[in-house]
Amino acid sequence: MDDNVFAASGSVSVGTQESRRPARTTFLPFAVPHITQAEIDEVVDTLRSGWLTTGPKTKRFEREFAAYIGTPHALAVNSATAAMHLALDAIGIQPDDEVLVPVYTFTATAEVVVYCRAKPVFVDVDPKTCNIDPGQIEKHITARTKAIMVVHIAGVPAAMDPILAIAHAHNLVVIEDAAHAFPATYRGRMVGTIGDLTAFSFYATKTLAVGEGGMLTTANPAYAERAALMTLHGISRDAWKRYSAEGSWFYEVLEAGFKYNMTDISASIGLHQLARSEWLLARRRAIAARYTEAFSHYAALETPYTPDDVQHAWHLYLLRLCPERLAISREAFIQQLAQAQIGASVHFIPLHLHPFYRDTYHMQAEDFPVALHAYQRTVSLPIYPGMTDSDVDDVIAAVEQIVKTHKK
Numbered sequence: 001m002d003d004n005v006f007a008a009s010g011s012v013s014v015g016t017q018e019s020r021r022p023a024r025t026t027f028l029p030f031a032v033p034h035i036t037q038a039e040i041d042e043v044v045d046t047l048r049s050g051w052l053t054t055g056p057k058t059k060r061f062e063r064e065f066a067a068y069i070g071t072p073h074a075l076a077v078n079s080a081t082a083a084m085h086l087a088l089d090a091i092g093i094q095p096d097d098e099v100l101v102p103v104y105t106f107t108a109t110a111e112v113v114v115y116c117r118a119k120p121v122f123v124d125v126d127p128k129t130c131n132i133d134p135g136q137i138e139k140h141i142t143a144r145t146k147a148i149m150v151v152h153i154a155g156v157p158a159a160m161d162p163i164l165a166i167a168h169a170h171n172l173v174v175i176e177d178a179a180h181a182f183p184a185t186y187r188g189r190m191v192g193t194i195g196d197l198t199a200f201s202f203y204a205t206k207t208l209a210v211g212e213g214g215m216l217t218t219a220n221p222a223y224a225e226r227a228a229l230m231t232l233h234g235i236s237r238d239a240w241k242r243y244s245a246e247g248s249w250f251y252e253v254l255e256a257g258f259k260y261n262m263t264d265i266s267a268s269i270g271l272h273q274l275a276r277s278e279w280l281l282a283r284r285r286a287i288a289a290r291y292t293e294a295f296s297h298y299a300a301l302e303t304p305y306t307p308d309d310v311q312h313a314w315h316l317y318l319l320r321l322c323p324e325r326l327a328i329s330r331e332a333f334i335q336q337l338a339q340a341q342i343g344a345s346v347h348f349i350p351l352h353l354h355p356f357y358r359d360t361y362h363m364q365a366e367d368f369p370v371a372l373h374a375y376q377r378t379v380s381l382p383i384y385p386g387m388t389d390s391d392v393d394d395v396i397a398a399v400e401q402i403v404k405t406h407k408k
């Protein structure tokens with residue numbers, strides 16, 4: 001049973017001529033977190049406990065997340081961005097080092113490389129998944145290349161075996177940006193146990209949502225130790241305990257660290273989201289199946305591709321428009337969805353099109369043709385566990401109506 005605290009939204013009988021489906025009376029947001037009374041009670045318990053920042057609940061969340069993923073080390077932080085920055089620091093990235101980054105991603109994946117005064121070197125993506133294309137990696141490797149960032153777009157794990165083979169051959173570290181990929185598997189292995197270090201996001205729209213939060217996982221004890229030190233100002237281990245009965249007032253600053261620790265308020269939410277993660281995934285998967293079933297009847301629409309050897313986390317449902325069969329632009333398509341009270345979005349504007357990356361690294365739109373083409377025709381539809389079956393029907397009806405009205 002769905003005990004989400006957010007009320008379901010409704011429809012009234014207005015109807016389109018073709019489908020006679022009633023128009024929505026309320027706007028369906030693009031993303032809403034799934035919050036139950038259990039999260040609310042846990043947060044209240046934390047507030048009453050007097051321990052708001054990193055403490056026992058954060059440590060429990062780390063243990064339970066590590067057990068779920070099957071990794072020896074999980075470090076709770078305040079974002080995936082923080083986790084990726086800690087990962088680059090842990091592997092010792094130096095100014096002027098190069099890090100390969102897929103161009104089809106959110107800015108966080110590349111900006112952390114810039115934080116280290118290293119250089120992001122962009123790589124085009126696979127046309128089916130929009131994940132880094134293993135066949136494009138080697139031509140970008142130089143003597144300065146130290147690592148490959150791998151992003152699992154929408155929740156589809158990238159082709160990790162070929163990527164790991166290239167990394168191994170060139171002595172490169174593999175860092176996974178798994179902001180979209182909880183819980184996901186590749187060839188039976190859980191994302192979070194595959195590359196050298198993996199960063200998860202618990203941002204408000206993500207599959208496990210605490211507001212702002214993230215987790216860094218690794219099997220490498222040296223990386224884990226360095227990240228644990230750097231996440232809280234570079235002060236001696238268990239610094240968070242210094243105000244507890246077990247702690248001591250004395251601490252030493254060993255490095256110029258960061259302020260990336262998770263709060264117990266966030267961990268309170270995370271503990272219950274984690275416990276419900278299978279149910280949450282099942283619900284997203286069911287919505288995706290309904291969309292794909294409906295949209296595969298239209299030649300003007302391309303439904304998301306899922307390789308056979310992965311478990312998709314279904315963070316995003318990326319529908320692609322086929323412009324040769326549709327007399328409507330992607331922008332107008334999204335506007336018409338909004339008029340039908342359906343929130344939609346676009347993931348992603350490839351990084352080489354953004355002024356900062358374009359101008360700093362002297363890139364042209366055509367430098368990454370696969371990413372450019374995918375970007376121009378992608379629409380992200382709402383996909384979250386709190387959607388009712390009727391919400392899903394509304395999205396399908398709105399998309400079908402636009403396609404039927406504008407087919408070429």
Ligand SMILES: Cc1ncc(COP(=O)(O)O)c(C=O)c1O
Nearest residue numbers: 079080081106108179201202203
């Ligand atoms: C691919 C990708 N990487 C990283 C991030 C950053 O996550 P966070 O907000 O937790 O830092 C996002 C956020 O949307 C993302 O989509």
